[in-house]
Amino acid sequence: MGLLSVEDLKTYYFTGAGQVKAVDGVSFTLDKGESLGIAGESGCGKSTLGLSLIRLVKGGGIVGGEIKLYDKSLLTLSDRELNELRWKRISLISQAAMGALNPVYSVGAQIVEAIRAHSEASKKSAWERARSLLREVDIDPMRATNYPHELSGGMRQRAMIAMALALEPDLVIADEPTTALDVVTQAQVINLLKTLRQRLKVSIMLISHDLSILGQACNRVIIMYAGKVAEVGDVNSLFRHPRHPYTKALLTSFPDIKGERKALTGLSGSPPDLLNPPAGCRLHPRCPAVMDICGKDEPRLVQISEDHQAACHLVGEGGR
Numbered sequence: 379m380g381l382l383s384v385e386d387l388k389t390y391y392f393t394g395a396g397q398v399k400a401v402d403g404v405s406f407t408l409d410k411g412e413s414l415g416i417a418g419e420s421g422c423g424k425s426t427l428g429l430s431l432i433r434l435v436k437g438g439g440i441v442g443g444e445i446k447l448y449d450k451s452l453l454t455l456s457d458r459e460l461n462e463l464r465w466k467r468i469s470l471i472s473q474a475a476m477g478a479l480n481p482v483y484s485v486g487a488q489i490v491e492a493i494r495a496h497s498e499a500s501k502k503s504a505w506e507r508a509r510s511l512l513r514e515v516d517i518d519p520m521r522a523t524n525y526p527h528e529l530s531g532g533m534r535q536r537a538m539i540a541m542a543l544a545l546e547p548d549l550v551i552a553d554e555p556t557t558a559l560d561v562v563t564q565a566q567v568i569n570l571l572k573t574l575r576q577r578l579k580v581s582i583m584l585i586s587h588d589l590s591i592l593g594q595a596c597n598r599v600i601i602m603y604a605g606k607v608a609e610v611g612d613v614n615s616l617f618r619h620p621r622h623p624y625t626k627a628l629l630t631s632f633p634d635i636k637g638e639r640k641a642l643t644g645l646s647g648s649p650p651d652l653l654n655p656p657a658g659c660r661l662h663p664r665c666p667a668v669m670d671i672c673g674k675d676e677p678r679l680v681q682i683s684e685d686h687q688a689a690c691h692l693v694g695e696g697g698r
């Protein structure tokens with residue numbers, strides 16, 4: 379069943395130098411219980427897309443397109459309705475907030491605070507709920523009274539996930555939830571997200587620059603480049619038969635020991651400044667397969683197979 383539909387979404391930042399086209403014509407749908415990954419190098423608009431879905435873009439705004447949750451537009455909501463939307467329907471664990479619990483309150487108190495700020499729950503029932511949420515993310519409920527510094531990095535991350543689940547949202551957006559973690563802890567957090575999706579039937583949108591993480595946790599993946607969708611598809615098709623040169627580059631480069639990605643294999647430079655993105659295909663100045671047409675015409679997303687599309691002049695209609 380369709381939970382979320384995004385149609386030609388444009389989210390720009392307004393700066394003294396002009397408009398930064400951070401999300402520029404993105405369309406996709408997300409079904410209930412689905413786990414959708416958003417991949418792409420830093421600066422490609424992934425976080426802006428996540429923030430747009432709960433209407434929390436600061437320094438800019440949604441300038442075009444449509445976002446619908448269960449067929450209801452999110453772009454016409456009143457402040458009161460927006461308040462209902464956040465936490466209760468969609469919760470976002472932002473990149474900035476990841477692991478950044480308030481140091482002066484216990485983790486339990488912070489979950490209780492989130493519950494009580496958005497519901498009528500009594501203090502007692504909110505504490506009960508907080509403990510059961512901690513259990514849900516594999517943290518001993520006895521630790522509810524611990525302060526963030528008393529928990530490991532992985533536990534703090536899981537406590538953040540517990541908080542995001544507090545109001546039983548339909549969709550949890552997790553922006554780079556494992557980036558600061560070591561490989562073992564990363565795997566634990568990813569497994570947790572997988573289990574929660576199955577057990578609680580919550581939809582998950584997982585944002586990461588690391589495609590291998592998304593391959594483990596998601597059933598569909600969107601590859602974003604310079605504010606646009608380069609390729610989208612079910613995880614098997616996209617990983618086995620990538621069609622976009624950008625996807626191929628992402629798939630063949632691996633993070634170094636610190637988890638940071640080195641220059642992408644086969645691609646020079648970095649994503650463009652979205653104040654003045656290149657004409658035509660935005661990848662063309664970096665693309666190893668560039669053709670004359672690429673600097674002139676913007677490629678449309680074309681259907682390759684049932685759930686697989688790519689926007690590249692090399693890919694013809696019908697995926698040829």
Ligand SMILES: Nc1ncnc2c1ncn2[C@@H]1O[C@H](COP(=O)(O)OP(=O)(O)O)[C@@H](O)[C@H]1O
Binds near residue numbers: 392393399424
């Ligand atoms: N507040 C802001 N003002 C102006 N530009 C911004 C702002 N936040 C992000 N950007 C720009 O928007 C683009 C997309 O950023 P972001 O959504 O953070 O990408 P990602 O999450 O993929 O790294 C980048 O070019 C970034 O420089």
Ligand SMILES: [Mg+2]
Binds near residue numbers: 421424425426473553
């Ligand atoms: Mg980001």
